[in-house]
Amino acid sequence: MLIHPWDTSLDEAEWQTWIAEGHDFGQLTVNGPPGHPPVAVPTHFASDENQLLIHLARPNPVWTAIEDDPNILFTVLGDYAFIPGPWRAKAGTPPTDGVPTSYYTAVQFTCRAHIVDDPQAKAELLRRQLAHFQPDGDHAPVDVDQPPYGRMLPGIRGLRLEIIEARAKFKYDDHKPVEHRTGVADRLTARAQNLDVPAAHQQRRRLDRVGIWKS
Known part of the structure; x- marks a missing residue:
């Protein structure tokens, strides 16, 4: 993933906060x-601290690949939007001279x-996942000897x-003039399609921290 200096995470807390805000689906x-x-x-x-916890169905073809090579890449992507060329045209030039781009956050x-096959360890992994996704506890106990999870545990691997290493990219034209970034964020908010509003939020948040970009 190419990361220009103006796209890089400002600190570790920035991408960690972004993940914690609900970006918990990836590839x-x-x-x-x-x-x-x-x-x-x-x-x-x-x-979970310095780990990501996942479970997948046992028939998934990914297991053979992991057993052959446990070095993997996990990508989380969000807050993306297409930015039309006219929105990026330089002042004093025809709008059609603007070059379009994509805005997004990626970690x-x-x-x-590390594959988890021990039944008790798988149950603990599921409990940790459920604590994240269903914090109200509105689910049956995850126990190897009780339904419904007990009979389903053999069908998954953790x-x-x-x-x-974690590498984060916040691509929101931070190297452009303040007026340009403010204008694009306003247009995204007005268009309000798909993830336009979250993308505008990221651009404004970065603008507040970066201000005028200095190389």
């Missing part, structure tokens, strides 16, 4: 066998995968993804 990517493409799996995850984790 697991593992090297495929020689001559074959990588194996990619979209999935929810929960964070990529380089991880080492994954603990040990984070080796």
Whole structure:
């Protein structure tokens, strides 16, 4: 992932906060066998200190790839929007001379995968996931000897993804003039399609912290 100086995370807390705000769905990517493409799996995850917690169905083809090479990439993407060319035209030039771009936030984790097959360990992993996704506790106990989870545990395998490196990108034209960034954020808010409003929020938040970009 190319990260320009003006796109980089301002500190670790920035991307950690972004993940904690509910960006808990991503794509697991593992090297495929020689001559074959990588194996990619979209999935929810929960964070646990320096790990990402995941579980997948036992028949998933990703397991063979992980067993062959446990070094994986996990990507979380969000707050994205297409920015039309006229919105980015320089002052004093025709709007059609503006070049379009994409805004987005992405966090990529380089991880080492640890497969969890022990029933008790899988139950604990599920309990941690449910504590994140259903904090009200509105679910049956996750116990290896009780339904419904007990009889379902053999059908899944758990994954603990040990984070080796995290790289974050916040692509919101931070190197452009303040007036330009403010204007685009206003247009995104007015258009209000798909993730326009969250993208505008990220641009304004970064603008408040970065101000005038200085290389």
